Amino acid sequence: MEEGKICRTNPESSDQVKAVHMLLVSYPLQGHITPFIKLAYLIAGRGIMATLVITEFAHARMIASEPDLGNERNKVRYITVPDGLSEDERNDDVKLSQSISEVMPGHLREVIEKVNMEGNQVTCVIADPMFGWAFEIAETMKLKLAIFWTSAPGVLALILSIPKLIEDGIIDTKGSSKLDGKIQLSPDLPPLTSADFLWNYSGNQTPAEIMFQYFFGIHQNLKRSGWLLCNWFHELNPLVGNLVPNMFPVGPLLASGKPAANLWPEDLTCLSWLNKQPAGSVIYVAFGSITVLSQHQMDELALGLELVGRPFLWVKRSDLIKGGSSKYPDGYEERVANRGKIVQWAPQEQVLAHPSIACFLTHCGWNSTMDGLSMGVPFLCWPYFADQFYNRSCICNGYKVGLALSPDEYGIVTRHEIRRKLDSLVADDGIKVNALKLKDMAHRSISEGGFSARYLDNFIQQMKE
Template identity: 55%
Template sequence: MGLIYILQHIYYAGNLIENNLIWLSKEIPAWNSTEVAWSCPGDSKTQNCFFELLFNMSHYVKLCNWLLCNSFYELDSIACDLIPGIIPVGPLLLGNQLGGHAGSFWTEDSTCLSWLDKQSVGSVIYVAFGSISIHSKQQFEELALGLELIGQPFLWVVRSDIIDEPLVEFLDGFKTRINDRGMIVQWAPQEKVLAHPSTVCFLSHCGWNSTLESISMGVPFLCWPYFADQFNNKNYICDVWKVGLGLNPDENGLITRHEINTKIKTLLCDDGIKTNALKLKEMAKKSVTKGGSSFKNFESFIEQIKH
């Protein structure tokens, strides 16, 4: 939502200064100019296309009679109030209704649910980076070695295109070492995984759908944003809602195995984060039940389009 105002700022003031902070309100996290949505990985042509897309989107938003938002008012009331006419109607969780294929072209591997059934309650680290994020071979191997260091069960979604280099030899050795302690799939039924009692935390890219799904299930985050709104989502997760921790790269831009190991262990010992996550879960549930804010917003929207 805040992207609209950032785009307007750029349009009237010119290019942003590197590492400049943009405050839409002193009560919500600032945007770092190096982390805005069009500062995505790739060449300048890709970034320009993304900027144009978002800028045009801001124009069409102004023409809308209604602007439905997959969030709930209590989660971010200040940001909602910044945009007149916005209607929060979330969280919208569709996996069960659509047979487990909501919003993805990847085929889910539901065998991971049987594997989760065999794990202890609150023991499994779920690792997934959405359908776009990619890693260098070095970064991928550091992540794998970090999960190996932790010494507890993990479920890791590894898309076939997550890196551009061959992984077979490394993964074969990795799988041999971890044996049955970890499971690797190309895609997972994420809502069901997050709702499973064995899942203890979510190592995530902080995409908005993933963020809402984890909030709705009361699962704490370990944040590894990649591009677009994910950096701002991470700021909310860590600094506003306090339901997760962020991973920090070293001086070479690498998130090391030791950083991963340390942060996950810290997260799992933080009772405050766990408590906050459960509170948000209840807020999300209340918002979509009869009398809740999103429930009433959706009812009001339906009434408006009837007349």
């Protein structure tokens, strides 16, 4: 594919659209791409030209999974750039990050210059907070710069508080914790223990000091922009805004029937299957794009779902198992055939909005958390990586819309634990009431006159000035 190739042109041509042109630059992983494209839809829906810059590889997977992604009616265009990697290297997170920081900056500058020559002048760059080089380009080209924070309020609060944590002696300059007990960064966020400090996550193979420097770099980048867009709604954590000026919570971001920029093809047969299930009966199981399990753990999950005796829809990626393909327990597929549906990827918003869904067994990624909150679905939490553990605390202890699974002494979540917690969750009327309250709150916020709608309108107005 030609470098800097524009994959689709925006059909709008009015003076209003040309006046403001927002260029969105996303990290090329599913958890970042999805909220970026949802934000682009939201901006385009306000009559503003929105262009998403994405790597060639990620765009090719997106188009293969969702051919309708480039449809004119979606009003968002895409520009692709190389990532400088071979097929095998893309599975290495360190190499991916290094290559992007080396290869993409030059291409981004060329993209902006090329787009400007076409007459649709770029006026604003909306970038991932880890892309410090994008900020430098925007600054040297005298463009307005906004950061889009795709994770949770508590994670933002933690990163913004790093200098204060160092000053107070809670952590040292390498991120090592001296905390004995808990701290609370905002009155409407659950308390933090040292285990909640992202750089201390024990499952990460990268040393904690390197991870700390990575997050401290994000902290430095966050200070460079006058605007910070966030994928949550004000009412969810009203006091987080006190930590940073110029914050614009514009979520929950929803695709609302448009392609969600998936890197895996959605299996739409699950929707017709859901239509045949009783209301409030189905357990939806999905662990996002990066969670991996051992074969032993997958067996326990499969058998736990069988023990519950309820219908279940399980999103099971082909690469869910560490080091190879997975196998089901002997005779499993035959035993659950009448009440279990297993797919590789699902249209998550549509699934969670379906009346047959009873609860969501999730890895607690922030995109999935926002999807579940928006649809009023109770959560059963099974975090895998980094901020997902703190998101679990928010879901269970802060928002009180879910329960957490507990591993045994060997680190395994057993089939019996899965059955016990699922039984408790679906019987908990208090959690159901809280979930529906948050659903109503979320949808009021993105409706005309709501907090998120007004924040977005205010942001766009500032981009026009």
